[in-house]
Amino acid sequence: MTALGDLLAARMQMAMSLGWHIVLACLGVGFPALVLLAEWRGLRTRDETWTLIARRWAKALAVVFAVGAVSGTILSFEMGLLWPGLMGTYGEVIGLPFAIEGIAFFIEAIFLGIYLYAWGRLPPRAHLLAGLPIIVAGIASAFFVVTANAWMQTPVGFRVEDGRVVAASPWRAMFNPAMPHETVHMIVAALMVSGFLVACVYAVALLRGRRDVYHRRAFGLAFTLGAIAAPVQVVVGDVAARAVADLEPIKLAAMEALLRSEQGAPLQVGGVLSDGELRYALTIPHGLSLLVSGDPNSTVPGLETVPPVLRPPVMMVHWSFDIMVGLAFVLLGLSLWFAVAAWRRRALPASSWFYRLAVLAGPAAVVALECGWVVTEVGRQPWIVYGYLLTAHAVNPVAGLRLGFYGLIPVYVFLTIAAIYVLRRLARTPLPTGVAEHVADYRAVGGRS
Amino acid sequence: MTLADVALAVLWLAVVAYLLFGGADFGAGTWDLLAGRGERGRPVRELIEHIIGPVWEANHVWLIFAIVMAWTAFPLAFASAAATLIIPLTLVAVGIIFRGSAFVFRKSVPPGRLEELFGVLFAASSVLTPFFLGTVAGALASGQVPYGRLGDVVGSWVNPVSLFSGLMAVLVCAYLAAVYLTGDARRTGEDTLAEYFRTRALVSGVVTGVVAVTGLIVIAQFADQLFIGLVGVALPFAVASAAAGLASLVLLALRRYGAVRLTAAAAVALVLVAWAAAQYPHLLQANVTVQQAAATDAVLRAVLISLAVGALLLVPSLVWLYSLFQREGRRQRADV
Numbered sequence: 196m197t198a199l200g201d202l203l204a205a206r207m208q209m210a211m212s213l214g215w216h217i218v219l220a221c222l223g224v225g226f227p228a229l230v231l232l233a234e235w236r237g238l239r240t241r242d243e244t245w246t247l248i249a250r251r252w253a254k255a256l257a258v259v260f261a262v263g264a265v266s267g268t269i270l271s272f273e274m275g276l277l278w279p280g281l282m283g284t285y286g287e288v289i290g291l292p293f294a295i296e297g298i299a300f301f302i303e304a305i306f307l308g309i310y311l312y313a314w315g316r317l318p319p320r321a322h323l324l325a326g327l328p329i330i331v332a333g334i335a336s337a338f339f340v341v342t343a344n345a346w347m348q349t350p351v352g353f354r355v356e357d358g359r360v361v362a363a364s365p366w367r368a369m370f371n372p373a374m375p376h377e378t379v380h381m382i383v384a385a386l387m388v389s390g391f392l393v394a395c396v397y398a399v400a401l402l403r404g405r406r407d408v409y410h411r412r413a414f415g416l417a418f419t420l421g422a423i424a425a426p427v428q429v430v431v432g433d434v435a436a437r438a439v440a441d442l443e444p445i446k447l448a449a450m451e452a453l454l455r456s457e458q459g460a461p462l463q464v465g466g467v468l469s470d471g472e473l474r475y476a477l478t479i480p481h482g483l484s485l486l487v488s489g490d491p492n493s494t495v496p497g498l499e500t501v502p503p504v505l506r507p508p509v510m511m512v513h514w515s516f517d518i519m520v521g522l523a524f525v526l527l528g529l530s531l532w533f534a535v536a537a538w539r540r541r542a543l544p545a546s547s548w549f550y551r552l553a554v555l556a557g558p559a560a561v562v563a564l565e566c567g568w569v570v571t572e573v574g575r576q577p578w579i580v581y582g583y584l585l586t587a588h589a590v591n592p593v594a595g596l597r598l599g600f601y602g603l604i605p606v607y608v609f610l611t612i613a614a615i616y617v618l619r620r621l622a623r624t625p626l627p628t629g630v631a632e633h634v635a636d637y638r639a640v641g642g643r644s
Numbered sequence: 645m646t647l648a649d650v651a652l653a654v655l656w657l658a659v660v661a662y663l664l665f666g667g668a669d670f671g672a673g674t675w676d677l678l679a680g681r682g683e684r685g686r687p688v689r690e691l692i693e694h695i696i697g698p699v700w701e702a703n704h705v706w707l708i709f710a711i712v713m714a715w716t717a718f719p720l721a722f723a724s725a726a727a728t729l730i731i732p733l734t735l736v737a738v739g740i741i742f743r744g745s746a747f748v749f750r751k752s753v754p755p756g757r758l759e760e761l762f763g764v765l766f767a768a769s770s771v772l773t774p775f776f777l778g779t780v781a782g783a784l785a786s787g788q789v790p791y792g793r794l795g796d797v798v799g800s801w802v803n804p805v806s807l808f809s810g811l812m813a814v815l816v817c818a819y820l821a822a823v824y825l826t827g828d829a830r831r832t833g834e835d836t837l838a839e840y841f842r843t844r845a846l847v848s849g850v851v852t853g854v855v856a857v858t859g860l861i862v863i864a865q866f867a868d869q870l871f872i873g874l875v876g877v878a879l880p881f882a883v884a885s886a887a888a889g890l891a892s893l894v895l896l897a898l899r900r901y902g903a904v905r906l907t908a909a910a911a912v913a914l915v916l917v918a919w920a921a922a923q924y925p926h927l928l929q930a931n932v933t934v935q936q937a938a939a940t941d942a943v944l945r946a947v948l949i950s951l952a953v954g955a956l957l958l959v960p961s962l963v964w965l966y967s968l969f970q971r972e973g974r975r976q977r978a979d980v
Contacts, residue, residue, distance in 0.1 A: 282719055
């Protein structure tokens with residue numbers, strides 16, 4: 196590891212921090228919705244099982260949210276610590292969405308505090324309503340943060356002279372061309388990850404024979420969220436890919452490993468690069484041209500259109516893209532299986548093979564998420580602000596930058612182990628207060644339950 | 645008053661709020677560390693957990709807010725500070741990770757060794773985080789961060805003014821926490837704990853005051869620009885801070901727990917106001933003004949308008965959060 200340069204170390208540190216946070220951030224968007232749905236059904240049906248599910252999930256949510264909040268804070272530090280060249284010049288251009296996101300995150304944190312701690316202190320309906328801002332603000336946070344990221348891909352709304360921004364239109368920067376597809380793609384991904392990840396915990400329990408109503412319902416609710424989001428995501432993903440073809444042709448060329456511009460370009464899946472050629476790829480003639488423009492004979496620009504130093508690492512982007520798409524279709528298939536069973540028999544699928552796959556669906560959704568993010572961010576390299584600022588010029592020039600990365604590795608390892616341990620423990624521990632008591636709590640404060 | 649001044653004021657408001665709310669949460673962690681092992685410290689820890697549980701995350705957002713305001717309104721100043729102060733800021737970041745996560749982890753495991761481990765992690769990072777943040781403040785206040793280029797990454801924050809400022813941050817946080825917790829313990833009917841924290845508030849108040857006055861000598865010696873500002877234009881604020889600090893000690897002695905919260909908070913907030921007044925209109929260094937370092941007006945206007953609109957949502961929400969948990973009488977078992 197001694198050969199690791201400071202630039203690479205800074206990128207790895209950012210990748211580690213973001214790659215870690217993005218999972219928690221996704222749960223922060225989708226998981227509150229699951230908790231509230233369970234609580235709502237509990238109140239509506241007066242069924243204690245739903246309330247029990249909601250209460251247990253709320254405990255997990257407290258852990259997930261706290262860890263997500265602190266791992267997100269680090270990122271706002273790292274923007275400056277690692278990339279002062281980016282922030283010193285362009286901080287103001289992307290400041291607006293972050294400021295609004297700050298408000299949204301504030302709202303999220305406030306209502307999360309109320310939701311988690313005022314259980315039994317507020318009337319049931321008020322408590323349920325106190326949870327709604329968490330969902331709205333969570334989605335808003337995701338939206339605003341991603342607009343800033345989209346700006347790095349398709350920067351607009353500013354003019355730079357001598358390294359200083361002299362004119363900026365922050366609203367235009369925020370509503371940049373990559374904004375629509377990137378934000379929607381990310382928010383739907385967050386719902387998918389939340390649904391499949393929570394469901395995977397219960398798939399394990401169901402496989403182990405705990406097929407009681409508690410586990411069936413918890414699984415069913417969470418998986419439904421994932422199963423609804425998955426087909427939406429396939430459509431959104433298609434739109435996003437076309438938008439990338441249009442706005443970021445070099446990224447698209449890297450995603451598809453299209454080394455040379457081609458008329459009637461083939462769709463190439465997988466493959467390895469050797470002697471400047473892609474080999475062993477599954478090739479569908481004219482496929483890429485057809486997908487990108489609807490015309491099988493259209494020309495798709497390849498990587499040769501920019502000098503080698505301005506090309507992203509092709510194989511990493513290409514494989515990440517293919518893995519993401521592949522997993523998305525697997526998740527789509529599993530969602531269809533689930534939907535058919537629900538429609539035909541009004542029940543969960545019976546086959547234990549379904550649950551074996553459902554266990555894998557959680558990690559699969561996370562892998563797809565990470566791969567998609569690699570496509571977006573690595574596909575933008577070597578630029579940090581596409582076409583304006585190279586990543587190498589944005590990095591903190593301080594000597595020994597890599598030490599920070601080395602130092603943070605054990606922190607994240609510890610955090611991962613501790614978080615998983617604590618969440619597993621929470622899943623096993625019986626709740627201290629029974630549901631009957633919980634209902635009594637409500638009555639005590641004047642609730643009509 | 646220009647847009648840049650307004651932006652600076654908003655940024656400073658966030659910093660003050662972070663110290664008064666988030667700082668007190670860190671201070672609670674300091675008392676958690678000093679509460680004694682095992683069962684002996686349990687009542688103190690339970691109170692702390694109960695009080696900061698619902699609010700610490702919201703209190704923490706002030707920091708994120710301040711950072712975002714800093715890079716949006718004063719991009720190059722922010723980038724310069726972040727680049728030069730990378731070591732203490734990385735330590736702050738690590739401290740924030742451990743403080744927040746260990747706090748919820750501790751609540752989620754049964755009593756025992758692991759609970760103790762998370763507890764120590766929570767409490768120790770609650771001391772170290774404000775310390776390193778304090779060193780950052782000291783470096784910024786004493787002109788150690790050059791504008792637009794990389795400064796001395798070690799010397800900028802390992803110097804008498806920064807170390808004094810780090811120590812002050814820890815003491816101030818602990819003092820605020822002790823004052824707040826005294827009132828909280830009284831409200832929830834735990835008189836023994838109220839006395840416990842009252843003693844600590846008095847002691848930490850006196851210590852903080854003595855250290856602050858001693859620190860003026862350090863500042864006079866090593867940061868003459870800042871000192872000139874402090875005894876010049878900022879003198880009224882410094883004097884007001886000292887007066888509020890003294891009044892707090894009297895109110896504590898008289899057991900006026902409601903009023904002392906306000907005077908203690910005022911004493912602390914006025915320190916930050918005095919610092920800002922001593923430096924204004926300069927940012928980081930004597931040759932850079934707030935105006936020069938500010939972002940374009942279009943950005944400042946858009947951000948300030950958004951924040952004003954956001955405040956309409958934010959303020960009532962915050963009021964509800966605090967009133968909900970400050971209104972309770974006898975302590976109920978924490979739900980999460």
